Amino acid sequence: MRLDATTLLAFALAGAALTGCDRPPEPPATADGHADPVDALNRLDPRRPVPLLPAMAWHQKQSMQQHLVAVEAITHALAHEDWDGVAAAARTIGTSPDMQRTCRRMGAGAEGFTDLALEFHQRADAVEDAAATRDAAAVLRATSVMLRTCTACHAAFRQDVVDAATWSARTGMTPPGH
Ligand code: HEC
Known part of the structure; x- marks a missing residue:
């Protein structure tokens, strides 16, 4: 040559x-x-990968879209001083046993993900609490504190769609349906 x-x-x-x-x-x-x-x-993409099975990844995307719909509903209700509306919208993304279980499963292969996810839902609970005070500034403050968890998580993590064997190896868990 x-x-x-x-x-x-x-x-x-x-x-x-x-x-x-x-x-x-x-x-x-x-x-x-x-x-x-x-x-x-x-x-x-330098963010930390969150290993997910295809169905989990799709579930997460749908859940994320609903999170944004909830934020839209919170701000809409807030603009109309509809405190029950603010509380109801915040409740859809608040802490629940179901939500906690899902977050633990989603974050099983990515250190720090589940903690951030659970923190996010607690901050949504705080938006619901703020609505009870009927104080627009307090609701806005709680909403901005909550949104900071959305952006922090997006800055740190990305989806990594994997097959069942890889998911098991990286999470130490049995894939659903196996
Ligand atoms: C604990 C982590 C975490 C939190 C909290 C979080 N997200 Fe996400 N979100 C993700 C991950 C991971 C993705 C996928 C990013 C990727 O792979 O590029 C995502 C994707 C999205 C998407 C894109 C969905 C699609 O169809 O592709 C939207 C919209 C979104 N998030 C909105 C929100 C909003 C709004 C909040 C807060 C109210 C929020 N997220 C909080 C982790 C999080």
Whole structure:
């Protein structure tokens, strides 16, 4: 093989890239020689992966969409000083035994996730409590404190959709239905 200037430059840059920073190795290429797009995305996304089975990932997405609907309902009711409306909307995302069970399962393979999730639901409880005071500023304060948990979690974690064997290995739990 003849080494021309371009090839040498490519080698030099590859060497510099390897020694210059601690990037993870290139992901395996697919059959057609291109990098797997999901691997490529995961390399760009520095957040901690939360291993989830496909059905759990879909459940989490639906639950997230409902969380945002609840925030919309809280702010709408607050704008109309509808305190019962604020309380009812906050209750849909508040602490419940069902919610706690789901959060523990969702976070089983990602340290810190469940704690943040449970903290979030407690902060939603505080929005419901604030509604009872009929004090708009107090409701707004509690809502902003709650929203901080949404954004903190989004900054720290991402979904990682895995098969049943991988989920078991990473959570130490038996997959549902097995
Ligand atoms: C304990 C963690 C946690 C909390 C708290 C949390 N989320 Fe999420 N949310 C996630 C994760 C993880 C994802 C998936 C992110 C990814 O993989 O890119 C997500 C995704 C979403 C999505 C995208 C859903 C879709 O269809 O793809 C929305 C919308 C969302 N969250 C809204 C909210 C809102 C609003 C709140 C608070 C009121 C909230 N979330 C609180 C962890 C959390």
